[in-house]
Each structure stands twice: as structure tokens, then as C-alpha cells.
Amino acid sequence: METGGVSKLTLGRLPTYLSYLKSLSEDSLPNISAAAIAAALGLGEVQVRKDLAAVSDAGKPKVGYLVSDLIRDLEHFLGYGTQNSAVLVGVGNLGLALLSYTGFAEYGLDIVAAFDKNQALIGTPVDGTPILPADQLPDFCRTHGVQIGILTVPAEVAQSCCDTLVQGGVRAIWNFAPVHLVAPEGVLIQRENMASSLALLSYHLKGAK
Amino acid sequence: METGGVSKLTLGRLPTYLSYLKSLSEDSLPNISAAAIAAALGLGEVQVRKDLAAVSDAGKPKVGYLVSDLIRDLEHFLGYGTQNSAVLVGVGNLGLALLSYTGFAEYGLDIVAAFDKNQALIGTPVDGTPILPADQLPDFCRTHGVQIGILTVPAEVAQSCCDTLVQGGVRAIWNFAPVHLVAPEGVLIQRENMASSLALLSYHLKGAK
Structure with a gap:
């Protein structure tokens, strides 16, 4: 299936990242690395890094992603804002x-x-x-x-x-x-x-x- | 995930082949080609050929598969016989x-x-x-x-x-x-x-x- 830019498999994983990020409590650190997401979800780190890079340019070396920015970018990419x-x-x-x-x-x-x-x-x-x-x-x-x-x-x-x-x-x-x-x-x-x-x-x- | 021999994606498609083959009426021809299955299900012919070769050696050049044999091999491979x-x-x-x-x-x-x-x-x-x-x-x-x-x-x-x-x-x-x-x-x-x-x-x- 054509999904314009990202593969169907990547697209299928994006909601999992999103629900995981949303499940993090407000007491958590504001930043998260692709490695930490990969470990929590039992996925490969390279795959997670590649998936996230396709939808967000908010990741920074040694700092990772600001959780709130990554949630926003995932929701925007998936079109969840529009009803x-x-x-x-x-x-x-x-x-x-x-x-x-x-x-x-x-x-x-x-x-x-x-x-x-x-x-x-x-x-x-x-x-x-x-x-x-x-x-x-x-x-x-x-x-x-x-x-x-x-x-x-x-x-x-x-x-x-x-x-x-x-x-x-x-x-x-x-x-x-x-x-x-x-x-x-x-x-x-x-x-x-x-x-x-x-x-x-x-x-x-x-x-x- | 390890699935011993076939990929998770192939495994995911096998039930679709099985339900399609079972949906064919008894009036249909006894044989079917990978190409015909691919066309009916909107899949690539190479992929179908490869998937079926992994579970059955009943396919013959120019003749295709005997539908009943392919159903039997798919069910056996998927373990549907055992409750x-x-x-x-x-x-x-x-x-x-x-x-x-x-x-x-x-x-x-x-x-x-x-x-x-x-x-x-x-x-x-x-x-x-x-x-x-x-x-x-x-x-x-x-x-x-x-x-x-x-x-x-x-x-x-x-x-x-x-x-x-x-x-x-x-x-x-x-x-x-x-x-x-x-x-x-x-x-x-x-x-x-x-x-x-x-x-x-x-x-x-x-x-x-």
C-alpha cells in the first residue's frame, strides 16, 4: 500500500509510540531517548530511531526527544487532530x-x-x-x-x-x-x-x- | 519474532489464502495458480508464490496447486488440526x-x-x-x-x-x-x-x- 513517505509497518507502529508516550506520568523526565522507547516496547533501537525520524525532527543527540513535542508531532502526522x-x-x-x-x-x-x-x-x-x-x-x-x-x-x-x-x-x-x-x-x-x-x-x- | 522458518508477515497472510481457497465453490476448477490467488486477493504474485512454497510442495509448473491439497497443507502448517x-x-x-x-x-x-x-x-x-x-x-x-x-x-x-x-x-x-x-x-x-x-x-x- 502507498502511504506517501513511510511504510505501512512504520505507520502501524506509530500509535504504539504515541500511546506509550501518553502513558508516561507527568512526574517522568521531560525527555526520552529512542533507546528508552525501544526498551520499553520490546522493539529494536534502530527501528524506533528510524520510525521517529520519519515523523519528527525534534530529536537531539544525547538529549533525545522532548516527550510533549514528540506526542504533538505523532498526532499531527497521523491526522488525529482532524475529526x-x-x-x-x-x-x-x-x-x-x-x-x-x-x-x-x-x-x-x-x-x-x-x-x-x-x-x-x-x-x-x-x-x-x-x-x-x-x-x-x-x-x-x-x-x-x-x-x-x-x-x-x-x-x-x-x-x-x-x-x-x-x-x-x-x-x-x-x-x-x-x-x-x-x-x-x-x-x-x-x-x-x-x-x-x-x-x-x-x-x-x-x-x- | 521468531516463527521458525517463515516470517511473521508470511504467517499473517496464510489464513487469508486459506479462507479464500475455502470460499471457492465446489463448481470451480480443482486447480488454482499462485497468479490467480494473487489477483483475487490484490497481492503480488511473487509474494504469493513464495508464501505458498514455504508451506506446501504441492505446486506444479503450468498446473498450479490442487485446491484441496493446498487447503490441507495450510491447515497442517498453521496447526489448525489440533484443538x-x-x-x-x-x-x-x-x-x-x-x-x-x-x-x-x-x-x-x-x-x-x-x-x-x-x-x-x-x-x-x-x-x-x-x-x-x-x-x-x-x-x-x-x-x-x-x-x-x-x-x-x-x-x-x-x-x-x-x-x-x-x-x-x-x-x-x-x-x-x-x-x-x-x-x-x-x-x-x-x-x-x-x-x-x-x-x-x-x-x-x-x-x-
Whole structure:
């Protein structure tokens, strides 16, 4: 995937640096070295140094980074300052879990509505988010300028829901359904691939036996 | 991470090949080429060829792979044939979502019990899985030879729950809490890092503006 300047792997690690830096108490020293970050997160020092250099020029030899500057640069690079409207499609258990999760605002993600075809769910907001009928999805996205769609539907309807989101002008889709989706160029499909994680766990145990 | 022979990235892609091959209808041709798999999944042909060669020697020039053989080799390599007992810790919305998900059995994952410290949840099984008091966790793991722990607890208690799982003899931990965990050598921590996915979505939209 093209990510303009930094690799997808680097990009994937940046939120880890950010959450670690934010977890440091205010009593900590104002500065931190790439070596200290690497040690705390179990990563290679060279990798951390390279990742951070790609997003911030605030590092100084022998002094390291001013924590507050590095947090600011990471947030700016990741675009967390700008709020992105999102809709969630499929209000099952996973959908409910994501609607209840309060941590998304930190990443600039604002779930403005959820959609389901089950009439029984429509009308009762979940943690403040309205649940709307699935057939209103494309109109809602267009009217509200929604850019992100979160798919928590069963695999067999994921592609048609994806198509509907694209029709509504959505530019990035976070896919939790265990299926590969196809979308036009310019639309990012980010798959939350739990099967990959399970493979790593299973393979680790197999090796340990 | 050491994965004995194949890279973590290759390992992460294997379940995608497997689910794609399984999704092919019985009316499809019995053979498939690496090129066809690459095209269907939007991956590079060289990469697919290399990944598959690492797990199967069933590929033949001009003929490709017999789909059924490749499925068998992928499942064997990933260790899906052997059943792994797992416990889930933290029965919030995300925990409930995972307990209700029926797809784990396919990966050899058998969630035998869930644990929570909330007394109100104890005793009523969720989709057949018993919910037990958190203080029984290490004993239960030892007694039942549990190898996998799934952590769906808040970030602030994740490390202590991880320690408890390790005490109980668990060898692989699937961590959904947004925090970096530390465990002894030989214990795999697989983090389901939703923040990384969000970073990719946010960065994509920032570039598109």
C-alpha cells in the first residue's frame, strides 16, 4: 500500500509510540531517548530511531526527544487532530462493543450513526449513537459527509454493505468481517484480520509442543 | 519474532489464502495458480508464490496447486488440526462479541470458560461458555491445561491479568487491551492493535484531503 513517505509497518507502529508516550506520568523526565522507547516496547533501537525520524525532527543527540513535542508531532502526522465522521454497519455484539468503546475520540474518530436491518434495534440509541435503518445508509453518508465506514456485518453481506458505503461517498472502510473486500481505487480497505492473529497463536503453540 | 522458518508477515497472510481457497465453490476448477490467488486477493504474485512454497510442495509448473491439497497443507502448517483450549478474561461487550463468534472452532480455538470479577455475570453461560469468578483463573488454567488466554479487560488491569494467566501456565496471550504487555520468554503476546488500524485509516483520509 502507498502511504506517501513511510511504510505501512512504520505507520502501524506509530500509535504504539504515541500511546506509550501518553502513558508516561507527568512526574517522568521531560525527555526520552529512542533507546528508552525501544526498551520499553520490546522493539529494536534502530527501528524506533528510524520510525521517529520519519515523523519528527525534534530529536537531539544525547538529549533525545522532548516527550510533549514528540506526542504533538505523532498526532499531527497521523491526522488525529482532524475529526473524521464514521458510520458503523451491523449492530451485533462486535458492533455494540465498538459503539461502547470510548477510546476512539482520541484518534479523531467520531461514530455519528450505526445502521442495521433488524427493525427491533432501530430507534434506541447505543451510548448516545442513533441506530438507523440500513436503507438510509448511502443518503446519510452523503448528507453528513461521512468518510469512514466500520463493517461489523456477517461475511456474506460484507461486500454489498461495502458497495453501499462507497456509493455514499465513504473513502475508508474498516472491515471486521472475515472476508476480502473489493473497492474502487482511492478507497482504503483496512481489514481487522483476527484470523491472522489466531494463526500466530496457533503456530506458536504448535512449535512449543 | 521468531516463527521458525517463515516470517511473521508470511504467517499473517496464510489464513487469508486459506479462507479464500475455502470460499471457492465446489463448481470451480480443482486447480488454482499462485497468479490467480494473487489477483483475487490484490497481492503480488511473487509474494504469493513464495508464501505458498514455504508451506506446501504441492505446486506444479503450468498446473498450479490442487485446491484441496493446498487447503490441507495450510491447515497442517498453521496447526489448525489440533484443538487449543482457551480462556477469555473480561466479559464486557468485546468479550461477549468474541464468546458469541462461532468462527473460532475453524482455527482450532476452543474457548472453554470466561472469567470476570463482576459477580452479576457469574453463573449464566454465554452461548454455552460458563462465566467463572476471576479468582479461579490460575487454578482453572492449570487443571484444564489451558494454553491460550484472551484478554478483553480494560488497559489498567491487563498486565495483572496477563501475569495471572502466565501463573496458570498459559503459553500464548491474545491481547485486545490497548496496552503493551510484558511476559516471560516463551510466552507469545499477540496484540490485536486496533489503534494501528485507525492510524492507517486516519492517515489515508489526511492524504486524500
